[in-house]
Each structure stands twice: as C-alpha cells, then as structure tokens.
Amino acid sequence: MRKIKLLLASAVLIISCDKTAKEIKNTEIMRDDIAVKEKTIETTENFNIEDIPFSNADLGDFPFFTLPKTLVAGKSPMQKKLDVCFFPINAVMTPFEGQLYKANIGAERGEEFSQRYFEKSMADYLTSIGAVKIFDGEITKEEYERYNKQDPNKGGTGDIGYWDEPIKFYVIRSQEKGNIYVQYSSNNAGAKLNILQEETFVQTMTKVSADDIAKDLSEKGKSVLYINFETDKAHLSTEGQDVVKQISEALKNNTSLKIAIEGHTDNTGDATRNKKLSEDRANAVLTNLIKQGIEESRLSAKGFGTEKPLVANDSESNKAKNRRVELIKID
Structure with missing residues (x-):
C-alpha cells in the first residue's frame, strides 16, 4: 500500500514576557499504511489545561474507550465516582480529582501479550480522538519518594508512577466531557491504564433532621x-x-x-x-x-x-x- 507522507507542523501557542514558551508539536506515528500526526505539548513552565485545543471527537461514556482486541482488563479494575490520581507534569507527579478508572491489562487466555501492539494501539487511538501527549518518560526516585505516600491508591490495581517505570500521559479536552487524563505504562508482561475525568467535588451530604x-x-x-x-x-x-x-x-x-x-x-x-x-x-x-x-x-x-x-x-x-x-x- 502506498505510504502517505504527511507534513509536520509546529505552532507556538504562548510566549510570555520572560521568553518561556509552550508548544504543541506534530510528530509522526508510523503505521503500516499511513503516518498519523500525534500532538505533543512541551512545557517549560507550569502546565495549563487551556493551552490544549478542544477535541471534537465523540468520546462516548466513561471510561471512554475499549481495549484493543485480544487484550483484557485484569480482575476487579478500579472504578470510583470520585478519587485522586497522580499524573506526571514536567516529571512531577501531580494530583487531579474526578471519576477514576484504573486497571491492569493483559492478554486473553491463549494469547501472548505484546507491548508494541498495546502501545501502538493506544497512541494511534488517542491521537485520532484529539488527545495531546503531555509526558513520555520516567520520574526520578526522589520524585517517587516525595509523592508516593500522598497517593491513596498506591500499590493498588493499575498503579502507575514508580521511578523506573516509563509513563505515557495524554490529555483530552472536551467541551462536552470536560478534561480527561489518560496515562499508561507497559512491558513485555502486561500494561497498566489510568483514566480520570476531572470533576469538582459536590457535597451531597445534608444535616440529619x-x-x-x-x-x-x-x-x-x-x-x-x-x-x-x-x-x-x-x-x-x-x-x-x-x-x-x-x-x-x-x-x-x-x-x-x-x-x-x-x-x-x-x-x-x-x-x-x-x-x-x-x-x-x-x-x-x-x-x-x-x-x-x-x-x-x-x-x-x-x-x-x-x-x-x-x-x-x-x-x-x-x-x-x-x-x-x-x-x-x-x-
């Protein structure tokens, strides 16, 4: 099949008076038949969700997407109406609050887990729905020791955020669904996936009368x-x-x-x-x-x-x- 070449483009979003900048850059994810543009935001100052363009994709309902074929969530994935999850902003694990899904991912019985298949599937799909990559790397041991006791779900299902763990972190900004944060990590044995739909806490308790x-x-x-x-x-x-x-x-x-x-x-x-x-x-x-x-x-x-x-x-x-x-x- 003829490979389609897509031009790369970059646009400076904000340049402040001290000459720091935030950029969203287009990079290529190569599939067998096409190069798919992946947007990556590079931050040299504090992360600002308003720097991310809105996605026009029909995202569906939380947790918004299914797993690639032949892959399944492990036993008892976590799904909470309101909780905290930490995501890497400039390699600093930063808490966000909202509806939370966390799962361990493996292959169906009789299938072998493929790290490459999982990561290519995730990156391709997230790019197709307008997600922007915020981080791709590892945090330091010092950063892990700083934040880990603050994480209420540390050590639980789908836990991501260890110092020797490669993490990929994306943000989807939707006018209908709000801000959606997705991070995953994987190796040859399996993967972990976290999805958070940011929500403001609403008090539903009332005084007993x-x-x-x-x-x-x-x-x-x-x-x-x-x-x-x-x-x-x-x-x-x-x-x-x-x-x-x-x-x-x-x-x-x-x-x-x-x-x-x-x-x-x-x-x-x-x-x-x-x-x-x-x-x-x-x-x-x-x-x-x-x-x-x-x-x-x-x-x-x-x-x-x-x-x-x-x-x-x-x-x-x-x-x-x-x-x-x-x-x-x-x-």
Missing part, C-alpha cells in the same frame, strides 16, 4: 445514623450531640414513639472490644436522650459490634458504612 428520622422510622421501621464519637471512645463529639438533639426532637414530636438504639462497628481490631464499644456508644445516645427529657421507658440500647454489617468490610468506605447507630421502631 428530626423530620428525616421520623420519616425513616415511619416508612422503614428504622433510621440508620452516622453519629460522630471521639476516636475509639463512647464520648459524643459536638456533631454527634447535634444528631442526638434531632433524635430527641423526633421523639418529642411523637410521644407514642419508642425506639431501640443499636450500636455497630466495622471489623477492625478485637471483636470483643468492638462489641463493648458499640454497646457503650448506644448507651451514650440513650443517656443523652434521657438528659434531654425523653422517658427511659421509651428507650433501649444494645451493642452488636461486628455481628450485623450493612456491607462487606472489604474497603475503607464500606467499613465507614458499618460504623453506625441504628434506631429501630418498637411497636
């Missing part, structure tokens, strides 16, 4: 509350006292209402100690309610420790869900 508690008790027969106590103690924090005030108000608004207060913990530490701690915390809520004028005959308290988890204790977020106080309506 007496009306919320009353509604849950009426409709569900129970109300699950996350009451703050001092660490590893049964002393209510200021925020915890505010929640208990709302429980008291709900009980005062419905004088026929009786509740059982149940304390629960995650599985961290000794089970016997957890059960006692959960019981002490349930009793702390009961005692506080009595002080606020609720009759003791309307209340009971019991601790269950780790016996009744809401979800599996297999992650920090799930453990947080299990550390709770439940109010159970007594008929």
Whole structure:
C-alpha cells in the first residue's frame, strides 16, 4: 500500500514576557499504511489545561474507550465516582480529582501479550480522538519518594508512577466531557491504564433532621445514623450531640414513639472490644436522650459490634458504612 507522507507542523501557542514558551508539536506515528500526526505539548513552565485545543471527537461514556482486541482488563479494575490520581507534569507527579478508572491489562487466555501492539494501539487511538501527549518518560526516585505516600491508591490495581517505570500521559479536552487524563505504562508482561475525568467535588451530604428520622422510622421501621464519637471512645463529639438533639426532637414530636438504639462497628481490631464499644456508644445516645427529657421507658440500647454489617468490610468506605447507630421502631 502506498505510504502517505504527511507534513509536520509546529505552532507556538504562548510566549510570555520572560521568553518561556509552550508548544504543541506534530510528530509522526508510523503505521503500516499511513503516518498519523500525534500532538505533543512541551512545557517549560507550569502546565495549563487551556493551552490544549478542544477535541471534537465523540468520546462516548466513561471510561471512554475499549481495549484493543485480544487484550483484557485484569480482575476487579478500579472504578470510583470520585478519587485522586497522580499524573506526571514536567516529571512531577501531580494530583487531579474526578471519576477514576484504573486497571491492569493483559492478554486473553491463549494469547501472548505484546507491548508494541498495546502501545501502538493506544497512541494511534488517542491521537485520532484529539488527545495531546503531555509526558513520555520516567520520574526520578526522589520524585517517587516525595509523592508516593500522598497517593491513596498506591500499590493498588493499575498503579502507575514508580521511578523506573516509563509513563505515557495524554490529555483530552472536551467541551462536552470536560478534561480527561489518560496515562499508561507497559512491558513485555502486561500494561497498566489510568483514566480520570476531572470533576469538582459536590457535597451531597445534608444535616440529619428530626423530620428525616421520623420519616425513616415511619416508612422503614428504622433510621440508620452516622453519629460522630471521639476516636475509639463512647464520648459524643459536638456533631454527634447535634444528631442526638434531632433524635430527641423526633421523639418529642411523637410521644407514642419508642425506639431501640443499636450500636455497630466495622471489623477492625478485637471483636470483643468492638462489641463493648458499640454497646457503650448506644448507651451514650440513650443517656443523652434521657438528659434531654425523653422517658427511659421509651428507650433501649444494645451493642452488636461486628455481628450485623450493612456491607462487606472489604474497603475503607464500606467499613465507614458499618460504623453506625441504628434506631429501630418498637411497636
């Protein structure tokens, strides 16, 4: 097949008064039948996402693209609605926050993994959807030691960012999907892939109200509350006292209402100690309610420790869900 030769072009985007510059350059990725232009941004000062032109490609939904044929993501790739991932800007691992996908990549059963096939597939596709290469290289050992303890997912699935690891990092800027960061690394055994769609954190938590508690008790027969106590103690924090005030108000608004207060913990530490701690915390809520004028005959308290988890204790977020106080309506 006749090879098509494409002209190379370069354009200076910004030249500041101190003569530093950012450039996007076109380089060639050679396939069998065509040379594909790859845009690479070279930064001599702080990275600025606005230096990157918008992509007009139809990117689809997160995580935006499938793997090359014969390649598969390893068991349990990470996909989180909001998390932090570090990407190399001028060889400095820099955190970005948003929807995150991280995976280990290997070959299908019966196939051999090809580093060249993976890297050519990635570079070609990213270039075709308007991605701009930001970094292609390795970070120093000193840089790894500086940042690695800040990474909440260090050592996990698809973890990229070690000092002897070649990293390729691209950015896609989309008016519809926002800023998308893609990095990957590979060797002869397999590859790792990270995709982050940058998002600003939106607070979805609201203050627990007496009306919320009353509604849950009426409709569900129970109300699950996350009451703050001092660490590893049964002393209510200021925020915890505010929640208990709302429980008291709900009980005062419905004088026929009786509740059982149940304390629960995650599985961290000794089970016997957890059960006692959960019981002490349930009793702390009961005692506080009595002080606020609720009759003791309307209340009971019991601790269950780790016996009744809401979800599996297999992650920090799930453990947080299990550390709770439940109010159970007594008929």
